[in-house]
Amino acid sequence: MCLPSPHRLNTSEVPGVIAFFLVVVLALLALVHWYVWRRLVRDVTAPRGLARRIGTGVVIALPVLSVAALASGRAGAPFLFQQVVAWPGFLWLAVLLYLVLALAVGEAVRPLLSRWLARRAAAAPAAVPVTVTAPVAAPVPVPERTAEPGTKAEGEPETKVEPEAETEAGAVVESKAGAVVERPVAPEVSRRLFVARVVGGAAAAAAAGTVANGAYGVLRGPKVKRVTVPLAKLPRAAHGYRIAVVSDIHLGPILGRAHSQRIVDAINATQPDLIAVVGDLVDGTVENLGPAAEPLARLRARHGSFFVTGNHEYFSGADAWVDHVRELGMRPLRNERLEIPAGFDLAGVDDVAGESEGQGPDFARALGDRDRSRAAVLLAHQPVVIDDAVAHGVDLQLSGHTHGGQLWPGNLLAELANPTVAGLERYGDTQLYVSRGAGAWGPPVRVGAPSDITVVQLASKQA
Numbered sequence: 001m002c003l004p005s006p007h008r009l010n011t012s013e014v015p016g017v018i019a020f021f022l023v024v025v026l027a028l029l030a031l032v033h034w035y036v037w038r039r040l041v042r043d044v045t046a047p048r049g050l051a052r053r054i055g056t057g058v059v060i061a062l063p064v065l066s067v068a069a070l071a072s073g074r075a076g077a078p079f080l081f082q083q084v085v086a087w088p089g090f091l092w093l094a095v096l097l098y099l100v101l102a103l104a105v106g107e108a109v110r111p112l113l114s115r116w117l118a119r120r121a122a123a124a125p126a127a128v129p130v131t132v133t134a135p136v137a138a139p140v141p142v143p144e145r146t147a148e149p150g151t152k153a154e155g156e157p158e159t160k161v162e163p164e165a166e167t168e169a170g171a172v173v174e175s176k177a178g179a180v181v182e183r184p185v186a187p188e189v190s191r192r193l194f195v196a197r198v199v200g201g202a203a204a205a206a207a208a209g210t211v212a213n214g215a216y217g218v219l220r221g222p223k224v225k226r227v228t229v230p231l232a233k234l235p236r237a238a239h240g241y242r243i244a245v246v247s248d249i250h251l252g253p254i255l256g257r258a259h260s261q262r263i264v265d266a267i268n269a270t271q272p273d274l275i276a277v278v279g280d281l282v283d284g285t286v287e288n289l290g291p292a293a294e295p296l297a298r299l300r301a302r303h304g305s306f307f308v309t310g311n312h313e314y315f316s317g318a319d320a321w322v323d324h325v326r327e328l329g330m331r332p333l334r335n336e337r338l339e340i341p342a343g344f345d346l347a348g349v350d351d352v353a354g355e356s357e358g359q360g361p362d363f364a365r366a367l368g369d370r371d372r373s374r375a376a377v378l379l380a381h382q383p384v385v386i387d388d389a390v391a392h393g394v395d396l397q398l399s400g401h402t403h404g405g406q407l408w409p410g411n412l413l414a415e416l417a418n419p420t421v422a423g424l425e426r427y428g429d430t431q432l433y434v435s436r437g438a439g440a441w442g443p444p445v446r447v448g449a450p451s452d453i454t455v456v457q458l459a460s461k462q463a
Helices: 011-040 050-072 079-123 187-220 257-269 286-298 318-327 352-357 363-367 383-391 410-417
Strands: 172-176 179-183 223-231 242-246 274-278 305-308 336-340 344-348 376-379 396-399 423-427 430-434 452-460
Touching: 011 050, 011 079, 011 187, 050 079, 079 187, 223 430, 242 257, 257 286, 257 452, 274 396, 286 318, 305 344, 336 363, 344 363, 363 376, 363 383, 383 396, 383 423, 383 430, 396 452
Parallel strands: 223 452, 242 274, 274 305, 344 376, 376 396, 396 430
Antiparallel strands: 172 179, 242 452, 336 344, 423 430
16 A cells, blocks of 8 residues: 655745644634633632632643743753743643543533433422521610601611622622621522532543553653564574664653663663664754763664664754764664665665755665665654655565654544554555654653554564
């Protein structure tokens, strides 16, 4: 199965497309936050109360932090500032997603709960009024005196009537002749407030729990998967050859040196024959993230470690990072190929994002003159280049980029832009394996798409 190549914009089109995209995103962000404010602040708090003021302030501050987290890296803000805004800003984006989904479900629950409460109230026995008799004081004699109209007679007790006042709970209090009488809120108002608080509280708890569990999965580190891939042209000597595939590590303001060390430990524990780092290693400059990447120098494999660029390298200084990973002991494959002693070819191409810098994938250079009787394994960050891999007789393409969708239902969107979102699929005579990645971009959270390192074991059909 081959897909048509994606349309590539002219350079002159890019600014207009970016501006339109930003306007749409900001409008949606404002609309979504208004909805969250309405359901979680306005509907459950008293007007002009302290709780409403605090809630409104929080709903305004969190999206500002999110925008700062998204823009600070590209804007070249100090790295410390990026770290400060990244945690609350990115985590709020994940919480916001699941808040909106939970509140949307709550819209269906809300009328059902209201009707159930109304029926329950109607079926309950009516309350029996209780009469309390208080002793009545003897009348006080008042001298007979005719008062002028509009004046108070001497000795006549003063009667003071206070205006009605609304309490925070919504009840009305009247003060007459020193007595305080509380008028209860209408049952339907009280019921509506109860439903709003139950649905809002349940939505908030569901969102917080989902994000907390997803963050734990990322911070714990990726799990190791094992996949066997048979290749028709693989020689018997290469049967069982193991390639540790890791993609989308995304070192940045949140995931740092400890994240790198967890990945190195997990890969080395598999004792692979070869390590393939297939792009999106970083979200930042060598100056800021060089120390975080340092543990990668301790990767160990019989035939070495190899690296190809991803789209995020081109946001972070691709050439500088290529030089740095070489210093860490990895070999960058920039539209080039080499022969692996086990008996197959290994090739790597630059990411398509490099086309904006005059680089990008060059399949003719990497694969054009090779011996097609030999099996070929291609490292390419994005799955969308599978058509070029098929055309050049590649047997297996190893990719990442999709994160498996990262945050459900993001996998549905990822399927629209990628031929394969995760796992192994065949396209003609070429097999494509897509890793979900070892890190996370933006929110350090994964839901429905756990991070992974994959050990691909090659199998010879001659064995």
